[in-house]
Amino acid sequence: MIYQEKDRFEIIIGGVGGQGNVSCGILIGEAASCYEDKFVTMTYSYGTEARGTFARTDVLVGNQFIDFYECQRPDVILILHDKAYPKIKGKIFKDTIVVINQNEVKDVDMDLGKHFSLPLSDIAMKIGSLQVTNTIALAFIVNVTKFIDKTSLVKAVQSEYANGKIARLNEKALEYGFNLH
Amino acid sequence: MKYSGKKYVKEELLPFFWCSGCGNGIIFAALIRAMEENNLEKKDIVAVTGIGCWGKADDYLKTHAFHGTHGRAIAVATGIKLANPLLHIFALVGDGDGATIGGNHLIHAARRNIDIITIMSNNLNYGMTGGQYSGTTPFDSITSTSRRGHAEDAFDISNLVKSAGAGYVARCTIDNPRMIQRFISKAIKKERGFRFIEVINICPTYFGRYNKFNNAVEMIKDIKERTVNIKDIEREGQEDLDGKIVVGEYIDKKVEGFLERYWGKIRNNA
Amino acid sequence: MICNKKGRHFMQGNIAVGEAAIISGARFFAGYPITPSSEIAEHASLNLPIAGGTFIQMEDEIGSLAAVIGASMAGVKAYTATSGPGLSLMNENIGLACMVEAPCVIVSVQRAGPSTGLATKPAQGDFYQFRYGTHGDHMIIALSPASVQECFDLTIKAFNFSERFRCPVFLALDAIIAKMYETVDIPGSDEIEILNRKIASTSDKDYLPYKPDENGVPLFVPFGSSLITRANSSGHGIDGYPCADDKNHDRLVRRLIDKIDRYKEEIALFKEFNISDVEILIISYGCSTRPALAAMKKARKKGIKAGVLQLQTLWPFPEAIVKSAVSQAKLILVPELSLGQLKSEITKYCPKKTVIGINKLGGTTIQPDDILAFLSKEIEL
Numbered sequence: 001m002i003y004q005e006k007d008r009f010e011i012i013i014g015g016v017g018g019q020g021n022v023s024c025g026i027l028i029g030e031a032a033s034c035y036e037d038k039f040v041t042m043t044y045s046y047g048t049e050a051r052g053t054f055a056r057t058d059v060l061v062g063n064q065f066i067d068f069y070e071c072q073r074p075d076v077i078l079i080l081h082d083k084a085y086p087k088i089k090g091k092i093f094k095d096t097i098v099v100i101n102q103n104e105v106k107d108v109d110m111d112l113g114k115h116f117s118l119p120l121s122d123i124a125m126k127i128g129s130l131q132v133t134n135t136i137a138l139a140f141i142v143n144v145t146k147f148i149d150k151t152s153l154v155k156a157v158q159s160e161y162a163n164g165k166i167a168r169l170n171e172k173a174l175e176y177g178f179n180l181h
Numbered sequence: 182m183k184y185s186g187k188k189y190v191k192e193e194l195l196p197f198f199w200c201s202g203c204g205n206g207i208i209f210a211a212l213i214r215a216m217e218e219n220n221l222e223k224k225d226i227v228a229v230t231g232i233g234c235w236g237k238a239d240d241y242l243k244t245h246a247f248h249g250t251h252g253r254a255i256a257v258a259t260g261i262k263l264a265n266p267l268l269h270i271f272a273l274v275g276d277g278d279g280a281t282i283g284g285n286h287l288i289h290a291a292r293r294n295i296d297i298i299t300i301m302s303n304n305l306n307y308g309m310t311g312g313q314y315s316g317t318t319p320f321d322s323i324t325s326t327s328r329r330g331h332a333e334d335a336f337d338i339s340n341l342v343k344s345a346g347a348g349y350v351a352r353c354t355i356d357n358p359r360m361i362q363r364f365i366s367k368a369i370k371k372e373r374g375f376r377f378i379e380v381i382n383i384c385p386t387y388f389g390r391y392n393k394f395n396n397a398v399e400m401i402k403d404i405k406e407r408t409v410n411i412k413d414i415e416r417e418g419q420e421d422l423d424g425k426i427v428v429g430e431y432i433d434k435k436v437e438g439f440l441e442r443y444w445g446k447i448r449n450n451a
Numbered sequence: 452m453i454c455n456k457k458g459r460h461f462m463q464g465n466i467a468v469g470e471a472a473i474i475s476g477a478r479f480f481a482g483y484p485i486t487p488s489s490e491i492a493e494h495a496s497l498n499l500p501i502a503g504g505t506f507i508q509m510e511d512e513i514g515s516l517a518a519v520i521g522a523s524m525a526g527v528k529a530y531t532a533t534s535g536p537g538l539s540l541m542n543e544n545i546g547l548a549c550m551v552e553a554p555c556v557i558v559s560v561q562r563a564g565p566s567t568g569l570a571t572k573p574a575q576g577d578f579y580q581f582r583y584g585t586h587g588d589h590m591i592i593a594l595s596p597a598s599v600q601e602c603f604d605l606t607i608k609a610f611n612f613s614e615r616f617r618c619p620v621f622l623a624l625d626a627i628i629a630k631m632y633e634t635v636d637i638p639g640s641d642e643i644e645i646l647n648r649k650i651a652s653t654s655d656k657d658y659l660p661y662k663p664d665e666n667g668v669p670l671f672v673p674f675g676s677s678l679i680t681r682a683n684s685s686g687h688g689i690d691g692y693p694c695a696d697d698k699n700h701d702r703l704v705r706r707l708i709d710k711i712d713r714y715k716e717e718i719a720l721f722k723e724f725n726i727s728d729v730e731i732l733i734i735s736y737g738c739s740t741r742p743a744l745a746a747m748k749k750a751r752k753k754g755i756k757a758g759v760l761q762l763q764t765l766w767p768f769p770e771a772i773v774k775s776a777v778s779q780a781k782l783i784l785v786p787e788l789s790l791g792q793l794k795s796e797i798t799k800y801c802p803k804k805t806v807i808g809i810n811k812l813g814g815t816t817i818q819p820d821d822i823l824a825f826l827s828k829e830i831e832l
Contacts, residue, residue, distance in 0.1 A: 029461035033634040042632040068745035227674045245674045247682040250547050256514035260521025263505045265675045289510040451500035
């Protein structure tokens with residue numbers, strides 16, 4: 001499928017609080033809004049606890065204002081934690097790309113959607129910090145779907161992590177992610 | 182120094198509406214003299230009041246004034262002072278207003294050392310509402326809502342405000358108007374931090390009547406007899422202070438005050 | 452944070468409110484943290500000091516609004532942010548703001564109630580609390596955004612209305628719109644109209660703090676001015692001194708309402724979608740507008756003449772707008788995250804029409820299909 005031509009691109013990120021689902025969505029939002037003139041809406045459900053409970057982030061990218069803010073038919077589902085998979089499983093369509101962090105998520109149905117199991121945590125550790133797990137996943141998703149340009153993601157990551165060690169780690173993460181497929 | 186008070190007092194509204202024998206007029210006069218002594222301009226003064234007998238004090242002033250909801254004078258005053266640090270803010274609160282419904286605002290303003298002066302007229306009950314008990318009503322007193330005696334203990338409000346962190350706390354009584362003026366004047370000169378002056382007042386109409394005082398004079402005599410100066414205690418050692426009114430300065434320390442910290446540090450470094 | 456940067460951003464609703472507040476000229480925030488509004492306080496704490504303003508976290512919401520009103524009467528634009536439980540505490544001083552005529556903006560992010568309810572979940576159950584929360588006859592203005600862009604735009608309008616009418620203005624948010632991130636365009640400050648309260652000239656020796664001008668709004672004088680002013684929550688005459696006279700009270704309270712009410716058509720902000728040939732009209736505000744728009748589009752594809760009226764102004768209730776929009780509709784649907792508060796208000800102005808509420812509790816959004824189900828079913832009837 002040529003995702004650049006889709007009027008709307010829908011991503012669900014499932015994990016638990018504290019894994020950076022929201023900052024992951026913000027990277028997509030900034031990349032598409034600020035560097036591609038697209039309209040992005042992002043909602044997230046969360047509990048009263050700051051850490052550890054199921055958290056779901058919906059990101060919708062479109063060429064114009066998006067009426068409804070919840071993913072109806074996700075193009076991509078990214079699962080970062082075991083707790084999230086059973087709760088989001090029902091949203092997987094035949095052509096949904098399902099990206100799984102296989103270091104965190106064990107019990108998955110490989111036949112649902114277009115399945116990619118990736119050792120995201122292992123790669124992140126190799127790069128130097130678990131904090132860049134999501135960046136690797138994003139780079140992978142952008143490379144596979146091309147729903148936004150790679151350079152837009154790079155710019156968004158650079159603007160979010162302007163300097164220091166964390167910027168260098170993210171730069172590496174992007175590189176790894178773009179070359180995973 | 183001779184005082185006229187003309188600059189601050191709206192004379193056409195006199196006499197005060199307060200009951201005869203009430204000490205609010207004494208506190209008001211001391212406040213006016215302290216303003217005059219420090220040569221404050223009325224445009225630089227905001228009197229902030231809540232609801233209660235003492236909350237009517239602003240009615241007799243020609244200065245800026247904010248008369249607001251019951252118990253919130255100190256919170257309103259906080260907003261005014263932070264918006265215009267050059268103003269002298271006097272929160273005029275009663276014991277119901279300041280120590281009871283607004284008690285939380287009082288201790289937090291003291292903790293923050295908001296740069297305002299609070300003058301509490303403490304007459305041990307709700308006068309305007311009809312003599313019900315407040316947070317400073319002594320144990321076992323009779324009030325409209327403790328007709329069979331009072332089961333609760335009273336706040337020692339000056340010590341409470343001192344513990345909360347205020348830079349200046351003093352207690353005095355309406356029996357000694359000069360002391361009231363001296364403390365208010367000192368608070369004005371201090372400029373910074375939360376400055377709290379508790380004035381022990383009488384309410385002959387309610388508290389007095391309920392508690393077997395025949396008139397205001399008896400109540401003032403009672404205050405006089407029970408008054409002990411904090412300096413005497415310091416000099417002569419702790420006597421039995423049960424039932425005593427300890428007057429004097431409870432704390433007078435140098436504090437930065439909220440504004441100096443916020444403007445000087447947070448804002449300048451932002 | 453972004454603070455005052457023109458251009459395209461991907462921003463949270465709460466942050467867009469904070470940005471717009473500072474651009475509006477607000478320089479004082481007092482508040483008490485509460486989910487789902489806390490980002491507004493956090494934004495203010497971070498950004499007001501840079502703008503030369505002051506942030507303070509008060510001991511409760513009662514004190515927060517009291518401090519906001521105090522700052523406003525000292526001449527500084529001021530705001531606070533809360534949610535239903537905090538708004539319940541603020542009600543005391545909402546009346547104070549009305550009575551002393553203190554311009555201020557109160558952002559309240561609706562979450563599922565009653566009481567502490569579901570702290571992180573959205574609702575639209577405070578519709579009447581905004582209007583009638585405080586006691587006594589009074590009038591307020593309430594605006595409600597349905598997107599992050601509107602969070603920005605309507606915050607500017609909220610400050611402008613509060614300055615113009617010298618009254619509290621609510622920004623009636625909900626947890627969906629407040630917490631969502633969206634693409635936003637921040638205009639340059641030269642492109643934004645900012646209104647400031649009318650100030651009396653210091654040479655006006657006959658100044659009276661509560662003497663209304665031709666629009667019913669008194670000229671403002673800040674504390675500290677050489678003209679002396681008084682704010683008074685009790686019955687007061689035009690000089691600001693207490694007055695318990697019956698006729699004076701009648702005149703005062705009527706003026707406080709009338710100064711807003713007579714301009715309610717100007718205050719009524721709304722958006723219409725496919726209204727010209729509408730047969731089934733969906734009326735909504737805030738987050739429920741979004742599924743309504745999606746349902747409308749789906750219905751139109753099926754040939755159903757559906758349209759949406761989005762109310763951006765909730766109070767004073769835009770009755771003229773509603774009356775005109777419903778005139779040719781055969782059916783009116785009102786989706787909302789409450790058991791029919793908006794519906795009940797709408798019904799007052801079209802008693803002969805069929806008005807159906809699509810109501811949801813539980814803290815989850817209304818789905819487009821929830822509305823579509825009604826659209827299709829009713830058409831078949």
